[in-house]
Amino acid sequence: MRYSVSDTAEHGDYTGGPRLVTDETRREMRRMLAEIQDGTYARQWIAEDQNGRPWFNETRAGERQHQIEEVGARLRALMPFLRPAAAREPAGVS
Secondary structure (H helix, E strand, O other): OHHHOOHHHHHHHHHHHHHHOOHHHHHHHHHHHHHHHOOHHHHHHHHHHHOOOHHHHHHHHHHHOOHHHHHHHHHHHOOOOOOOOOOOOOOOOO
16 A cells, blocks of 8 residues: 555654554454444444434534645645545435
């Protein structure tokens, strides 16, 4: 995977990665995987969907207001060679 990033990013991965992906992170990732494998995640997502997605929609709206999204939009506007991509509302969301 590292073949597609700069040497600087690769160096950051080597030096910072172990500080970010700790034993605690690995335990949580294993817990999440177990929830996927035993169906817990699917049951919770289906229930959320059937209930009109209140938590999901609120979280999505909040994340769209995050500073990184605002900065990203300004940066993309400075790059005319990029094809514009607007956030779309998925099917089933009004």
